[in-house]
Amino acid sequence: MITLYGCYRSRASRPLWLLAETGMEHTHVPVIQAYRLPDPGAPDAPVNTASPGFLAVNPIGQIPALVDGDLVLTESLAICLHLARRAGGPLAPKDEAELSACENWALFAATAIEPHSLPILQSQDPQVVEAEAAKLARGLARLEAHLTGRDWLSDRFTVADLMVAECLRYAQGHKPLMEAHPATASWLARCQARPAFQAMWQARSAEPA
Incomplete structure (x- = not known):
């Protein structure tokens, strides 16, 4: 269980x-x-x-x-x-190669995205926010190149999309960063339009802040 x-x-x-x-x-x-x-x-x-x-x-x-x-x-x-x-x-990797790709995206999310996206959400210092946005832009350039012409990180929505999307969510309120990466912004919107995300978000919103 x-x-x-x-x-x-x-x-x-x-x-x-x-x-x-x-x-x-x-x-x-x-x-x-x-x-x-x-x-x-x-x-x-x-x-x-x-x-x-x-x-x-x-x-x-x-x-x-x-x-x-x-x-x-x-x-x-x-x-x-x-x-x-x-x-x-x-949602699961379909073979060993896709498993390795999903693991790579997980590590990418943990090292190139979240360390910079989270301070963008949490910091009250504009200089810190912009410094972290500049660092995050390097990871987003990689993501943007991969997502251009694609709907998902693989040939369908998988656990890789979910993991990267959740790590990037912290920074989605930074409009200049999102506007500079339109394929990534569109992909994130597709991820968050999924009924399961909406159900999770509704439950999150119901929790005390």
Whole structure:
């Protein structure tokens, strides 16, 4: 039985979107970040990343975490890759070559996209935002070249699209960056128009900020 720990307002949004795409049977255990609570250890505190029960699952106290039988995964993109392969179907890599490509896109998202997209969302310093946008533009140039003339990263929507789209989502409010990469912006809109993304986003919006 698959059990996913985490809340929608976290990187758990990635596997939660994937689970919505696949319809896989699973248990979702809402776990909130401890830093969002005034007293994570209070008797009436919700289950959070400092709760002993969750720390027994992931001792470093980060979400998401996935338990699938004896397997425990604690990195969102690794969880997505595992769930896609477990579910099979069009989201999953169809062969070893496509698996390697999906793994490459996951590492690309983690190293060339998210380290720069997240500060664009979070920073209040315009100089920091523009410096990170300039760094992100290098990764986006690679993505733009690949997506020009394509609808998806592969010949269909796969777990690779989901992972990269979620890492890029943080920066989509930076209009000059998106306007400079129209194929990427159109691709991101296609990803987010999918019913499973919309269902995930509705659930995320319903969570307390």
